[in-house]
Amino acid sequence: MKERDETGKDGRPDPDALLKEISREEPKRGRLKIFLGYAPGVGKTYAMLQEAHVLRNRGEDVVVGIVETHGRAETNALLDGLEVIPLREVPYGGIMLHEFDMDGVLQRKPAVVLVDELAHTNAPGSRHPKRHQDVEELLDNGIDVYTTINIQHLESQADVVAQITGIRVHEAVPDTMLDRADEVQVIDIPLEELTQRLKEGKVYVPERARQAMDNFFQRGNLVALRELTLTLVARKMGTELLNYMRAKAIAGPWPAGDRVMVCIGASPYAAQLLRKAYTIAKDANAEWYAVYVSGGSLTDKEKLYLSEALNLAEELGAKVTTLLGNDVAGEILRFARENNITRVVVGKPLRSPLREFLKGSPVQKLLHAPAQFELHLVSPVKDKEEATAVRPTKMGGAKPMDYLASLGMVAILTLANFGLVRIAEPVALVFIYLIAVIFAALRFGTGPSIFASVMSLLTFDFLFTQPRYSFTIYHTHSVISAVVFLMTSLVVGQLVKITRQQTFALNLRLERVRLIEQMSKEFLALPPVEQLIGGFTQSGDEWKSVLSLLRTTVLDDVSHIIIRYVAKVIDVPAFILFPGPDGRLRVWARAGGGADLDAHEMTVAEWSMINGKPAGAGTETLANAKAFFLPMKSEETVVGLIALRYDYKNLLLDQRRLLGAIASLAALCAVRWVNA
Numbered sequence: 207m208k209e210r211d212e213t214g215k216d217g218r219p220d221p222d223a224l225l226k227e228i229s230r231e232e233p234k235r236g237r238l239k240i241f242l243g244y245a246p247g248v249g250k251t252y253a254m255l256q257e258a259h260v261l262r263n264r265g266e267d268v269v270v271g272i273v274e275t276h277g278r279a280e281t282n283a284l285l286d287g288l289e290v291i292p293l294r295e296v297p298y299g300g301i302m303l304h305e306f307d308m309d310g311v312l313q314r315k316p317a318v319v320l321v322d323e324l325a326h327t328n329a330p331g332s333r334h335p336k337r338h339q340d341v342e343e344l345l346d347n348g349i350d351v352y353t354t355i356n357i358q359h360l361e362s363q364a365d366v367v368a369q370i371t372g373i374r375v376h377e378a379v380p381d382t383m384l385d386r387a388d389e390v391q392v393i394d395i396p397l398e399e400l401t402q403r404l405k406e407g408k409v410y411v412p413e414r415a416r417q418a419m420d421n422f423f424q425r426g427n428l429v430a431l432r433e434l435t436l437t438l439v440a441r442k443m444g445t446e447l448l449n450y451m452r453a454k455a456i457a458g459p460w461p462a463g464d465r466v467m468v469c470i471g472a473s474p475y476a477a478q479l480l481r482k483a484y485t486i487a488k489d490a491n492a493e494w495y496a497v498y499v500s501g502g503s504l505t506d507k508e509k510l511y512l513s514e515a516l517n518l519a520e521e522l523g524a525k526v527t528t529l530l531g532n533d534v535a536g537e538i539l540r541f542a543r544e545n546n547i548t549r550v551v552v553g554k555p556l557r558s559p560l561r562e563f564l565k566g567s568p569v570q571k572l573l574h575a576p577a578q579f580e581l582h583l584v585s586p587v588k589d590k591e592e593a594t595a596v597r598p599t600k601m602g603g604a605k606p607m608d609y610l611a612s613l614g615m616v617a618i619l620t621l622a623n624f625g626l627v628r629i630a631e632p633v634a635l636v637f638i639y640l641i642a643v644i645f646a647a648l649r650f651g652t653g654p655s656i657f658a659s660v661m662s663l664l665t666f667d668f669l670f671t672q673p674r675y676s677f678t679i680y681h682t683h684s685v686i687s688a689v690v691f692l693m694t695s696l697v698v699g700q701l702v703k704i705t706r707q708q709t710f711a712l713n714l715r716l717e718r719v720r721l722i723e724q725m726s727k728e729f730l731a732l733p734p735v736e737q738l739i740g741g742f743t744q745s746g747d748e749w750k751s752v753l754s755l756l757r758t759t760v761l762d763d764v765s766h767i768i769i770r771y772v773a774k775v776i777d778v779p780a781f782i783l784f785p786g787p788d789g790r791l792r793v794w795a796r797a798g799g800g801a802d803l804d805a806h807e808m809t810v811a812e813w814s815m816i817n818g819k820p821a822g823a824g825t826e827t828l829a830n831a832k833a834f835f836l837p838m839k840s841e842e843t844v845v846g847l848i849a850l851r852y853d854y855k856n857l858l859l860d861q862r863r864l865l866g867a868i869a870s871l872a873a874l875c876a877v878r879w880v881n882a
Contacts (some may be wrong), residue, residue, distance in 0.1 A: 207563075240324070240467075245432075266317055269314060272287050274322045291314060299325070300331060305332060320353075323349055324351065324354060330536060360381055361378045365587065370434075380521045397425060464548045465493050465547045466550070526859060550581050552581065552583060552584070553584055554586065569583070619642055620669065623669075636663070684879055769797045781849040782794050782817075783846055803849065815837065823851075824854030
């Protein structure tokens with residue numbers, strides 16, 4: 207019998223790993239080399255410039271895109287003999303900023319370009335908000351890039367570095383940049399040498415150097431950062447070795463593949479859970495998921511927290527999924543079982559044990575669930591920004607008027623009981639108050655429901671039990687009735703709440719399905735291109751004029767169908783763009799009022815159309831535009847754009863999915879007419 211490896215193939219190369227190795231060797235895409243350091247001043251830029259001279263001596267076409275020498279004489283000296291692309295000037299706030307000229311580099315088209323400080327934030331008005339996005343575009347254009355970064359600027363290390371140094375760095379680079387790097391060179395110097403460089407003013411000016419040594423550059427901090435850097439790079443090297451072994455079908459003891467799931471909520475601490483899950487997934491070389499369980503409506507603040515978390519999850523490379531249901535633990539267990547999850551990351555509850563007991567803790571259910579996965583319980587670290595961002599929780603999230611309305615319902619039932627007491631035993635009247643409990647639960651939620659239960663019990667005790675007009679109870683059966691009522695009312699209130707949430711989730715799901723189904727039917731109702739043009743001759747001016755007329759008519763119908771369904775997903779100014787007869791983009795339909803797309807926005811639209819990627823407000827490309835543009839793609843062909851005058855980052859996951867589904871359906875319908 208042949209031995210089989212964990213990939214399930216009889217000694218054959220892993221296709222995915224083989225493709226990854228082949229893609230590394232393809233000359234079409236530029237190669238990325240990162241010079242990584244554990245702190246400023248270790249010599250990253252110096253080492254990068256030395257490497258540039260080696261390349262130039264070999265005859266390579268290498269240029270300097272941007273290098274920050276910080277006035278260091280030995281670093282400045284290495285610029286001699288290298289071609290430097292002039293920086294572009296950007297006026298901002300009364301001063302002139304000097305930024306990397308990416309257009310100049312693309313026009314020059316060198317083999318290798320040096321781009322210092324990968325985590326840099328570009329000046330407003332730049333094509334991309336971050337320099338690492340400039341680097342990605344250079345790589346996509348087949349240009350090799352050499353760049354530098356410190357460990358504290360990697361997104362997944364932000365929380366760890368903040369705990370070590372007490373300083374939170376706000377300029378971050380997604381770890382996907384490190385993952386896609388073809389080579390990572392660690393620039394490591396002894397701690398004593400770095401300290402000496404600080405004292406000599408080779409890192410910062412003397413005044414700032416003394417302050418840095420008392421804060422960030424403490425010896426303990428540097429030791430921890432150095433170890434963190436070496437561990438991170440060692441993990442990357444291990445991953446590359448594993449891919450190589452699989453690509454070459456080298457036998458080895460393959461471990462079973464891990465899958466990590468992180469459970470996030472509409473909380474300011476979700477970002478910490480995502481970073482921790484990303485680190486766990488990278489350590490285990492595992493695929494990972496970010497899961498949010500939606501059980502009801504959210505406040506505006508919670509929507510903001512959730513959208514920020516979803517944006518970070520996508521940026522870190524997670525597969526984002528939204529589940530519907532009121533049983534959070536049950537949905538998590540179901541998803542973990544169906545997707546073969548081996549590790550689940552959840553946040554430690556921040557509520558008091560009493561509130562956890564009363565409201566029911568998903569974490570407790572997961573701890574005691576008979577499941578075959580590891581459970582990682584993460585304690586969120588409160589920093590100043592997140593502590594001030596936490597919204598004070600009101601009882602049940604209800605308004606004062608909700609409690610007054612519940613009290614009014616209790617008063618109405620009390621009047622009814624005054625009439626019923628003549629024909630019924632007083633002990634039976636207590637259950638009439640269940641109507642108030644159910645009413646409050648249906649209309650207002652848990653808080654008013656509990657309030658109605660308590661007020662009903664007190665009112666019944668005061669008015670209908672002996673002795674009347676006091677809160678004293680003489681008879682044992684009255685005590686039992688009161689306790690049974692209180693327990694029953696609490697259970698009924700919770701059941702009504704659960705039913706309400708389930709109905710909400712079901713209606714939401716049905717509404718999504720109904721929207722896509724209706725849109726599909728409208729697209730299918732449009733006649734195919736062959737049916738419309740079959741009766742016309744395919745030569746001469748008559749054919750051209752008829753085809754142009756039919757193309758315009760059908761695309762106009764398609765555009766108005768799209769805009770109508772986009773408006774059902776989100777009510778903001780929207781535009782549908784298709785190429786006109788001259789090949790240039792133009793607006794075919796609009797909704798929501800507002801101004802037309804200006805020249806700058808149309809430029810962004812042209813970029814999105816050419817590159818087939820989202821661009822504009824809230825995206826990673828040309829984010830200073832007022833609208834964002836979503837390409838409608840059929841396979842690899844971009845047929846048009848959906849434009850929304852809205853920030854993409856503020857869209858909920860459900861809205862993003864629906865817009866993506868609309869764009870895909872529209873592309874399938876319109877592709878033949880756009881290309882006609």
